[in-house]
Amino acid sequence: MATRSQTAAVLLAGALALAACGGGGNSQAPAASGGGGKTLVIDTSFDLKTADPGRTYEPTGLIVGKAVYETLLTFDGADVTKPVPALAESYELSEDGKTLTLKLKQGATFADGTPVTADDVVFSLTRVRDMKGTPSFLLDGVEVAKTDDTTITLTSKTANPALPFILPNPALGILNSKLAKQNGATTDAQDKAEQYLNANSAGSGPYTIESFNVSSQVTLKANPKYYGTKPAYDKVVLRNVEAATQKLNVQRGDSQVALNLSGDQVTGMPATLQVKKTASANVIFLLANQDSAISKTTPNAKFVEAVRKGVDYAGLLELAGEGSTQAPGVIPSQILGALPADQGAKRDVEGAKAALAASGLTNPTVKLEYPSELTVNGLSFQPLAERIQANLKEVGITVDLQPAPVTTALDNYRNGKEEMGLWYWGPDYPDPSDYLAFLPGKTVGLRAGWKPGAAKEIEEAGAKAAETIGDDARKTAYADVQTKLNAAGPFIPLIQPSQNIVSAASVTGLEYHPVWTVDVADLGAK
Amino acid sequence: MPPLARFLVRRVLLAVLMAWGITLVTFVLTNLVPGDPVAANLGQRALGDPAIVAQWRAEHGLDKPLWQQYLIHLQGLVQGDLGMSQQSHRPVSQDLAEFVPATLELAGAAILVSLVLGVAFGVVAALRRDRLSDHVLRVLSLIGISVPTFWLALLAFYVFFYRLQITPGSGRVDAALGGAPAVTGLQTVDAVLAGRWDIFSSAVGHLITPALVLALYTIGLLTRFTRSAVLEVLGQDYVRAARAKGLPGRTILFRYVLRSALVPIITVAGLAFGSLLSGTVLVEAIFAWPGIGQYAYKSATTLDLPAVMGVGLVVGIVYLVINLVVDVLYGVIDPRVRLQ
Numbered sequence: 123m124a125t126r127s128q129t130a131a132v133l134l135a136g137a138l139a140l141a142a143c144g145g146g147g148n149s150q151a152p153a154a155s156g157g158g159g160k161t162l163v164i165d166t167s168f169d170l171k172t173a174d175p176g177r178t179y180e181p182t183g184l185i186v187g188k189a190v191y192e193t194l195l196t197f198d199g200a201d202v203t204k205p206v207p208a209l210a211e212s213y214e215l216s217e218d219g220k221t222l223t224l225k226l227k228q229g230a231t232f233a234d235g236t237p238v239t240a241d242d243v244v245f246s247l248t249r250v251r252d253m254k255g256t257p258s259f260l261l262d263g264v265e266v267a268k269t270d271d272t273t274i275t276l277t278s279k280t281a282n283p284a285l286p287f288i289l290p291n292p293a294l295g296i297l298n299s300k301l302a303k304q305n306g307a308t309t310d311a312q313d314k315a316e317q318y319l320n321a322n323s324a325g326s327g328p329y330t331i332e333s334f335n336v337s338s339q340v341t342l343k344a345n346p347k348y349y350g351t352k353p354a355y356d357k358v359v360l361r362n363v364e365a366a367t368q369k370l371n372v373q374r375g376d377s378q379v380a381l382n383l384s385g386d387q388v389t390g391m392p393a394t395l396q397v398k399k400t401a402s403a404n405v406i407f408l409l410a411n412q413d414s415a416i417s418k419t420t421p422n423a424k425f426v427e428a429v430r431k432g433v434d435y436a437g438l439l440e441l442a443g444e445g446s447t448q449a450p451g452v453i454p455s456q457i458l459g460a461l462p463a464d465q466g467a468k469r470d471v472e473g474a475k476a477a478l479a480a481s482g483l484t485n486p487t488v489k490l491e492y493p494s495e496l497t498v499n500g501l502s503f504q505p506l507a508e509r510i511q512a513n514l515k516e517v518g519i520t521v522d523l524q525p526a527p528v529t530t531a532l533d534n535y536r537n538g539k540e541e542m543g544l545w546y547w548g549p550d551y552p553d554p555s556d557y558l559a560f561l562p563g564k565t566v567g568l569r570a571g572w573k574p575g576a577a578k579e580i581e582e583a584g585a586k587a588a589e590t591i592g593d594d595a596r597k598t599a600y601a602d603v604q605t606k607l608n609a610a611g612p613f614i615p616l617i618q619p620s621q622n623i624v625s626a627a628s629v630t631g632l633e634y635h636p637v638w639t640v641d642v643a644d645l646g647a648k
Numbered sequence: 649m650p651p652l653a654r655f656l657v658r659r660v661l662l663a664v665l666m667a668w669g670i671t672l673v674t675f676v677l678t679n680l681v682p683g684d685p686v687a688a689n690l691g692q693r694a695l696g697d698p699a700i701v702a703q704w705r706a707e708h709g710l711d712k713p714l715w716q717q718y719l720i721h722l723q724g725l726v727q728g729d730l731g732m733s734q735q736s737h738r739p740v741s742q743d744l745a746e747f748v749p750a751t752l753e754l755a756g757a758a759i760l761v762s763l764v765l766g767v768a769f770g771v772v773a774a775l776r777r778d779r780l781s782d783h784v785l786r787v788l789s790l791i792g793i794s795v796p797t798f799w800l801a802l803l804a805f806y807v808f809f810y811r812l813q814i815t816p817g818s819g820r821v822d823a824a825l826g827g828a829p830a831v832t833g834l835q836t837v838d839a840v841l842a843g844r845w846d847i848f849s850s851a852v853g854h855l856i857t858p859a860l861v862l863a864l865y866t867i868g869l870l871t872r873f874t875r876s877a878v879l880e881v882l883g884q885d886y887v888r889a890a891r892a893k894g895l896p897g898r899t900i901l902f903r904y905v906l907r908s909a910l911v912p913i914i915t916v917a918g919l920a921f922g923s924l925l926s927g928t929v930l931v932e933a934i935f936a937w938p939g940i941g942q943y944a945y946k947s948a949t950t951l952d953l954p955a956v957m958g959v960g961l962v963v964g965i966v967y968l969v970i971n972l973v974v975d976v977l978y979g980v981i982d983p984r985v986r987l988q
Contacts, residue, residue, distance in 0.1 A: 161824040165936075171735055254700050311703060316737050333826075335746070336736050337946050338938030339819070341826065359823040363936045366802065367818055370810045376817035 160356040162629070162645060163377040168362035170336050174319040175295035176246070177255040181639055182340075184292045185360065188638040189342050191295025191325035194224055194243065194274070195286055199644070200400075200633040202552035203458045203593075205286040209238060209296055209326070210274070219281030219591045226272045232298040232326045233345045240268040245299035247276075248309045257293035260551065281589045283596060287458075287553035292638055298324040328353045328643040338362050342642070353643040365500060369624070378626040381639060384500025385443020388622045395624050396632070399445025402499045402621035403454045403636035406506065406546045408433075408490075408614040413571025417541040419488055421571075423610065424481030425519075430467050430614050431474035432517035437509055438617050442501050445620025451604030452547065452557050452615050456636050458593060459554035459600030466615075467608065474517040487520040491534060492544035494525030499619040506616075507544055538569050552636050554600040558584050560613055561603075570612040580606045655979050663972050667965060671725060674960035675718050678953050685710065685734065685951040708734065708954075721957070730961070731954030735946065740958035743943060748962060749833025750820060751932070751939030755924040757859035762866035763917055769867065770874020770913075771906070777879065785871060792868025798930035801861045805934055808857055815857045818936035821850040858935045862928065866920040873916045877909035884908075910981055918974035922967045 170182035175191045178184060196208040207213070210224035230238040244266050251261040264285065265277040276285060288294070297307065301324045306314030323330035328350065329342040340360040344353055363371060368380035369387050372395065388397050410420035410429060419425055435448045450466035453459050478486075490510070492503045504525060511521040521542075525531075534540050547566065550556050559565040561584045563574030575581070583606055587599035607613060621634050630646035649657070685708070686701055705711045709720055724731060730740035773785040808815040820835045821827050828838035828847050836855065839848035881887060882905060890900050929941035940959055947955035 163823045165818070172737065311700065320737070335938065337747075337942050338936070339823075357824070361818060361823060361936055362938075362942070363818050364933055367805065367934055367936060370806060371817050374810050374813065374817065376809075377823075 161359060162355040162357070162379070162642070162647075163359045163361065164379040164381065164640075164642070165361050165363040165368040165371050165377045166381040167365060167368075168337065168360075170340070170362075172316055172320060172336070173331060173334050173340075174255075174316040175293055175297065175325070176250040176253055176257065176313070177316060178293050179256040182360065184638040185640060185642065186331070186334075186340055186342070187292030187295055188327070189329040189358065189642045190323050190327045190331060191292060191297070192230070192238075192327050193290050193292065193294050193296065195289040197290050197552070197635070197637070200456070200635055202287070202456055202636055205290055208290070209243070213286060215283065215286065215591065217591070219283045219589065220278050222276040222278075222282075222285050223269075224274045224276070226274065228272070229349055230326055231347055231349050232301070233323050233330045233347055234298065234301065235347050236298060236300070238296060238298075238326050240271055240274055242296055242299045243274050244268050245302075245307075245309065246297045247294060249297070249302075249307060249313065250294060252309045252311075253313045254311050257291065260288050260291060260293060281591065283591050284551065284553040284555040288551045290637065291551055295325055295327070298326075329358065332357070354646045355642070358642045372624050372626065375626065378629050379632070379640070379645075380624045382500060383622045383624055384497070385445065385620055385622060387500065388624060389443075391624060394627050396627060396629070398623040398625070398632060398634060399620050400634045401445060401447040401455055401618040402548075402634070403456050403552070403618070404498050404546045404548045405449045405452055405454050405618055406498065406501075406503075406544070406616045407449070407452065408510070408616060409540070409543045409545065409566075409570040410488075410612045410614070411538070411541050411543075411571040412576060412612050413538065413573075416539060416571055417488070419483060419486045420541055420612070422481045422483060424477045425483060425486065426612060426614070428474045428477040428481065428517055428519065429514060430608075431470040431477060432514050432519065433467070433510060433614065433616065434469045434513045435466065435616065436469070437513070438506060441505050441509060442617055442619045445622065446501075447618050447620075449615035449618050451601075451608060452560050452613060453554050453600060453604060454549065454618050454636070457549065457552050457554055459587075459597050459604075461601055461604050465605070465608075469513075471516055478518055485518060485520065487522055488542050489522045489524050489540075490542045490544060491524045491526065491531055491540040493528035493531040496528045498546050499621050501619040503544055510544070535569055538571050540569075543569070549636060554596065555588055557600070558588060558603075560607060560611070566613075572612055577610060580611065652979060656976065659972055659975050663968050666968055670961060670964035670968070671722060672718070674957045674964065675721055678957050678960065679714060679717075685953055708732075725961075730958040733947070733955040733958075734952045735950050735955065740954050743955065744940070744958055744962055745833065746830075747938060747940045747943045750835075750937060751925060751928055751941065753820075753834045753836065754855065754858055754862065754928060754932075754937060754939060755921060757855050758862035758924050759866065759917065759921045761859060761863040762870055762920065765863070766867045766870025766917075767874050767913060769871040771878055771901070773871060773875040774878035774882065775901075782875075786875070789868035789871035792864045793872075795864070797861060797865060798934065800864060801858065801931045801934040804857050804861050816850065816853045820854050820937065821847055822854075825850055854935075858931050858937060862924055862931055866917075866924065869916055869920060870913065874909060874913055877912045878905055881905045881908045907981065911978055914974050914977050914981075918970045922963075922970050925963060925966055 166182060168182050169180040171180055172178055172183060173186050175187045178187045192209050194208060194210040195205040195213060198206045209227055209230055211227040213222060213224045215222050226240055232238060247261060247266045251258055251264065263279050267275050269275050278285065302315050305318035320334050321331065328345055328348045330345045332341040332343045334340050339362065342358040344356050365382045365384065365387065369383055371377040372380040373392065391397050408429065410426045411417050412421045414421050439446055439448060447455060447463065448466040450461040450463055490507055492507050494504060496503055507523050511523055514521050535543055535545060561567050562572040562576040562581055580603065583603045587596065587603050590596050590599040623632060623634055625632050628648045630648050631644045632640065633644065635641060686704055709717055721731070728741065733740050733743050736743055769785050769789065773782045776782045809817055816822065825847050827835060828842040828844050831838050831841050835851040836848060839851055887900060887904055890904055928939055929945055932939045932941035940962065943955065944959040947959060
């Protein structure tokens with residue numbers, strides 16, 4: 123009895139195992155044939171809410187938006203220092219910086235074949251502004267009007283030289299207004315078009331949406347009616363995959379691009395893969411609260427100087443891995459007005475000790491708060507905080523680490539209650555004016571307890587930079603703001619961690635882009 | 649009313665009562681979570697505008713007292729309306745209809761494998777008690793129970809997919825194939841319905857590794873339970889009598905031993921299925937499997953309350969249905985249960 127039933131069980135197990143192997147083997151068809159293939163598979167950790175351009179503000183959503191919708195202006199490759207024409211064939215900013223005039227390109231059509239008109243532009247931009255979605259602020263105070271069938275004017279109350287840098291944001295993609303209106307689009311908070319736009323394309327971009335799922339997969343297919351250069355891939359699949367799995371997938375050839383690998387994960391990649399390491403546009407910084415109700419220590423300017431001189435920037439770069447760079451100011455290296463690399467702070471332990479002595483504080487202890495589980499470009503805040511703690515110990519400052527889950531930490535940060543904080547800022551749009559948020563009384567300034575009027579000279583420099591027109595003049599003005607911020611502000615810019623993109627050898631034309639990470643229509647096949 | 653029918657009616661009524669209890673518990677627990685869904689869902693700059701915040705609250709019924717919210721929720725449930733997901737901006741029922749089948753397919757495959765292997769291993773171990781095969785199977789089942797599933801998932805993915813290259817990668821089917829038109833939501837079944845054998849074989853291939861990984865724990869559990877249940881029955885007088893009477897071993901095993909041992913096995917299998925369904929979060933994450941695990945995680949982290957309640961309700965109801973099925977099976981297998 124025993125023997126027979128045992129044999130049966132073993133046979134059964136064997137059969138199952140065989141079936142298992144068989145199935146696995148059969149379905150071994152590669153996900154996409156790399157060279158000259160029709161399908162491109164991109165793995166990324168999804169940060170996605172919607173495919174409605176007017177509501178998009180998450181990295182994955184911007185990749186989708188860039189592929190499906192076109193904007194009036196765009197950037198050429200990874201260069202974000204100069205906006206170039208897209209749906210608009212030319213643009214001109216008035217001398218006072220208040221009026222931006224755009225001439226529309228002729229012959230552009232939406233995916234259903236209807237031409238892109240000035241009315242579509244006015245509707246789309248007004249919708250984004252008045253629907254009060256996440257990206258509405260991009261067009262705060264901007265009036266959109268049609269001058270004639272091919273001319274659009276954008277008017278701002280005050281000089282707005284950042285506008286040409288804002289317009290390429292995929293959130294400002296132009297919708298087929300007739301189609302969108304038929305499906306519930308309006309130019310106020312009553313808009314109901316999102317569900318439709320999550321399943322259909324109403325844009326003029328090189329791709330259309332084939333399927334859209336916020337938590338697993340987005341499939342794009344080439345727009346047959348696209349009037350511009352046809353993209354190389356017929357189909358692009360974006361999959362939501364954990365970083366560890368992304369690495370194995372791209373190495374095995376199951377995907378062609380992996381977007382979210384950390385510096386550690388890309389070391390030792392086989393030569394058959396391309397690894398692109400570029401400094402990301404995220405700037406990690408320290409803040410020292412200037413509100414004396416929050417801290418008796420951190421508002422002391424000499425204390426801040428001691429911290430600035432006490433941090434070992436080279437050591438932080440080592441932690442962040444190859445491709446990362448020191449941030450000389452709050453504006454990242456890609457963006458107009460960034461300080462040159464040699465102006466970054468350097469470690470000077472003696473100087474730091476001297477500054478601490480001059481501060482009148484003896485053996486100060488400060489709390490450093492940071493999000494414990496947040497990673498920026500695969501880099502965790504925990505080791506950075508520990509390194510800073512060790513650095514400042516040498517200077518004579520005791521740092522009490524206070525990690526917290528991001529939702530909790532964010533609360534204190536946003537309410538300006540942190541004595542010291544370790545955070546990062548990614549650009550809302552690639553223009554230096556976005557960094558005026560660091561000035562007294564502004565978003566990030568307030569988080570550091572820096573009230574309006576707290577630093578007159580810096581505020582004046584900021585106000586002047588905001589109104590300055592012309593690339594060269596702006597470059598100088600923003601460099602001046604940052605130099606002053608570095609000298610007397612509560613922020614200590616640390617590093618820009620590296621963005622690591624791994625791709626199959628067959629994929630060409632891959633560039634890391636600070637706004638939309640990667641433009642899938644730019645990718646070619648070899 | 650015949651005893652079996654009366655037994656069934658009683659069980660079903662009890663299940664309905666418990667389903668109502670689940671709605672109450674999920675609602676209360678979900679609304680106890682600290683954190684503001686408004687802050688989690690509106691943009692930073694929109695948050696600064698009180699009118700928008702108020703409108704958003706009104707739109708999602710958050711301006712009403714909690715008991716009213718519950719009544720509205722209950723009223724919706726009766727009509728099959730689970731509310732709108734704040735993250736996907738689609739009805740929660742539509743989201744669940746998309747994600748639940750993926751998890752059901754995975755958990756179903758896992759339970760199938762576990763039942764076959766777990767019971768077979770348990771029987772073998774019991775019949776070969778204290779011999780080498782028994783020891784080996786017991787050690788293996790212990791390993792199966794002790795190894796953390798997420799670690800096993802990573803290991804399996806690395807070994808079979810990456811190193812040996814015998815299994816396909818992430819997702820339910822090859823990305824380029826796209827998948828069969830949804831009828832049941834079960835990729836394998838839909839592929840057969842559509843006559844797409846390429847999709848079918850891809851779907852089966854994608855199913856194997858995650859299902860086996862998930863099954864390992866249940867296999868270990870079932871092996872142990874089956875072994876002890878069979879051993880217990882083997883020691884009973886009626887089995888000894890049957891053996892003394894000279895009945896063939898196979899008859900004794902299937903007609904007497906297994907039938908009696910089946911009750912505890914079904915209990916364990918039922919509970920295991922429930923925990924598979926709710927415990928697939930990490931396996932789904934590693935294999936990029938678009939099931940409710942990932943949906944639940946995303947809903948919880950974005951404080952998408954209707955979605956969290958929807959997931960809680962589905963998992964609760966699945967447990968309920970399993971318990972009902974297990975109870976009914978008891979009644980079918982063992983007539984004594986019906987009379988109690």
